[in-house]
Amino acid sequence: MKLRVRGVEKAFDDKQVLRGIDLDVEPHEVICLIGASGSGKSTLLKCINLLVDIDAGEVWLDDLMITSPRVDADSIRSRMAIVFQAFNLFPHLSVLENITLAPQKVLDVPRSEAVARAEDLLGRFGLSDKRDEYPERLSGGEQQRVAIIRALAMQPEVLLLDEVTSALDPVLVGEVLSLLRDLKAQGMTMVIATHEMGFARETADRVAFLHDGTVAEQGPPAEIFGNPTRPETQDFLRRITDAGRL
Amino acid sequence: MAFVSTIVVLGAVLLVVLNSEAWPAVQRQFFNGFHFRQSFPLVLRGFWQDIWMFLVAEVAILILALVVAVIRALRGPAFFPLRLMAVTFIDIIRGIPMILLILLMGFGIPALQLQGVTSSGLFWGLTAIVLGYSAYTAEVYRAGIDSVPESQRMSARSLGLSQMQTLRFVIVPQAVRNVIPALLNGFVSLQKDVALVFVLGVREGVREAQIYIGSTFNYTPYLAATALFLLVSIPLARYADWYTERDRRRKQAMST
Numbered sequence: 108m109k110l111r112v113r114g115v116e117k118a119f120d121d122k123q124v125l126r127g128i129d130l131d132v133e134p135h136e137v138i139c140l141i142g143a144s145g146s147g148k149s150t151l152l153k154c155i156n157l158l159v160d161i162d163a164g165e166v167w168l169d170d171l172m173i174t175s176p177r178v179d180a181d182s183i184r185s186r187m188a189i190v191f192q193a194f195n196l197f198p199h200l201s202v203l204e205n206i207t208l209a210p211q212k213v214l215d216v217p218r219s220e221a222v223a224r225a226e227d228l229l230g231r232f233g234l235s236d237k238r239d240e241y242p243e244r245l246s247g248g249e250q251q252r253v254a255i256i257r258a259l260a261m262q263p264e265v266l267l268l269d270e271v272t273s274a275l276d277p278v279l280v281g282e283v284l285s286l287l288r289d290l291k292a293q294g295m296t297m298v299i300a301t302h303e304m305g306f307a308r309e310t311a312d313r314v315a316f317l318h319d320g321t322v323a324e325q326g327p328p329a330e331i332f333g334n335p336t337r338p339e340t341q342d343f344l345r346r347i348t349d350a351g352r353l
Numbered sequence: 354m355a356f357v358s359t360i361v362v363l364g365a366v367l368l369v370v371l372n373s374e375a376w377p378a379v380q381r382q383f384f385n386g387f388h389f390r391q392s393f394p395l396v397l398r399g400f401w402q403d404i405w406m407f408l409v410a411e412v413a414i415l416i417l418a419l420v421v422a423v424i425r426a427l428r429g430p431a432f433f434p435l436r437l438m439a440v441t442f443i444d445i446i447r448g449i450p451m452i453l454l455i456l457l458m459g460f461g462i463p464a465l466q467l468q469g470v471t472s473s474g475l476f477w478g479l480t481a482i483v484l485g486y487s488a489y490t491a492e493v494y495r496a497g498i499d500s501v502p503e504s505q506r507m508s509a510r511s512l513g514l515s516q517m518q519t520l521r522f523v524i525v526p527q528a529v530r531n532v533i534p535a536l537l538n539g540f541v542s543l544q545k546d547v548a549l550v551f552v553l554g555v556r557e558g559v560r561e562a563q564i565y566i567g568s569t570f571n572y573t574p575y576l577a578a579t580a581l582f583l584l585v586s587i588p589l590a591r592y593a594d595w596y597t598e599r600d601r602r603r604k605q606a607m608s609t
Contacts, residue, residue: 188511195504199530208514214513
């Protein structure tokens with residue numbers, strides 16, 4: 108599945124957040140979006156997932172222009188999945204129910220099959236013993252891993268991750284990043300907005316640097332981190348290095 | 354200490370009341386043992402009617418109010434006419450005094466003598482109460498729906514759940530949990546307000562007391578009815594308070 112973003116613009120009230128974003132995502136590719144807070148990473152992911160209406164531009168999923176008003180947004184959303192910084196698990200449902208709700212209601216998967224798939228995913232990511240817990244009883248890292256599993260249970264063609272480690276204790280970041288590495292090894296297509304530069308450098312196939320609502324520079328991580336050409340990128344990386352984050 | 358001071362204060366009040374000049378007259382009018390024994394079975398029989406009306410109305414209110422609140426929570430221009438109807442319903446019904454609504458429907462609709470429409474005062478009186486309370490209860494539900502974070506809606510929609518599925522499986526269950534204390538308070542006041550249908554001649558507790566008083570001019574039956582209502586409403590109010598307190602503590606424990 109190929110994702111194409113063309114000239115996407117978005118303003119909230121009079122604040123222009125995206126000023127013409129172009130981005131291609133190839134099948135099985137892992138793209139990391141980096142950039143300062145407010146550069147538009149989260150908004151871009153929400154636009155791709157149709158959670159936010161765009162003002163101009165197009166988003167294509169293979170041959171389908173998904174930003175067309177004639178497209179059924181619910182069915183598109185069920186082909187992609189997005190995971191948020193704040194987990195957003197459903198607090199009134201157990202871990203298992205969180206994971207099996209959407210497959211049953213959206214994809215009409217029979218309950219027994221949805222449960223089997225959920226148990227399989229929980230087992231693969233070391234969370235089998237949390238099956239019947241409620242979210243409030245889990246650590247932040249566990250909640251975020253459950254949120255990712257909940258997204259995977261929909262068997263998405265592309266997984267969008269919005270700063271999924273930013274709300275976690277430093278000691279819990281590792282378990283979530285290692286799950287993402289496993290997913291990459293399995294060939295999952297991912298677009299990851301992140302502040303974890305080390306992770307981006309080592310895991311991404313391509314890094315896109317967002318600045319002021321545009322993709323200022325993109326390329327293989329070695330190039331972006333080793334030899335950035337644009338002054339904005341150099342400036343951003345210098346500040347990251349000074350902060351001891353790279 | 355609290356117990357001792359309570360006994361002392363209540364004892365003093367009782368002493369003053371029982372020794373006052375008016376007490377013999379009050380006792381004759383309101384605490385008459387003979388009239389109490391005579392009227393109590395009648396009032397009690399009527400009171401069962403009140404209990405029954407309360408239960409039926411409460412179920413209807415909880416369902417109707419939820420439907421109105423959910424309609425009000427629907428987003429998108431396509432649902433504007435439905436939302437407008439819900440808001441209009443709430444505004445109009447809430448603006449009419451309950452007793453007027455009961456008179457209007459309880460006497461007005463049967464007077465139309467429509468074919469196939471019941472002329473039962475009980476039915477229309479109870480319907481008026483259900484409508485009146487539903488308008489208020491819908492607003493209670495709405496507060497609950499608004500209290501569920503927007504991120505819950507977004508994450509449900511991102512999984513592909515439709516707007517209705519999101520409300521049904523994600524938003525409303527959390528919303529209802531958030532407003533149970535407020536709903537319980539509504540129970541307490543409904544339990545008393547069902548008696549208002551007495552104005553239509555429905556033979557419930559207050560009406561039975563009134564009939565007895567009409568022939569004896571002794572007001573003890575009113576106190577019999579009072580005692581019966583208190584017997585239900587006080588435990589209900591205590592339970593609502595207990596539940597609210599427990600809920601508050603649980604939320605505190607969760608946020609630590």
